[in-house]
Amino acid sequence: MEKVLIIEDDPDFSKSLELVLGLHDLTAVRAPSAEEALAQLEKRDGNIDLVFMDIKLPGMNGIECLQEIHSRWSAIPCVIMTGFRDNERHERARSAGAAEILLKPFRMEQFLSLVKAYI
Secondary structure, eight states: OOEEEEEOOOOHHHHHHHHHHHHOEEEEESSEEEEEEEEHHHTTTTTOOOEESSSSSSSSOOHEEEEEHHHHHHHOEEEEEOOOOHHHHHHHHHHHHHHHEEESSSSHHHHHHHHHHHH
């Protein structure tokens, strides 16, 4: 079964994404911080099919986390979720290896479309 890692510090939001994935027979792994997400990836030896991460996280931010994931598990596509609309931040995320930028707020159809594109 495909696994999607959700790195999001808002527990209600990450739970809603997990529920949507479950309705489509996908397994969600949730992490509230970049550090916990990296620990989850280590534990699973990188056995994650897709990552969705917030750009603003406690501790290590999403771009730093993305750089770390990309350097260690470059085959895992990572989608940055952000409410920030500035192109500079989006460009930094792309340069760090982001496959896509998903602007918040988004419709679940947009989320699922990206999931289906990468899994």
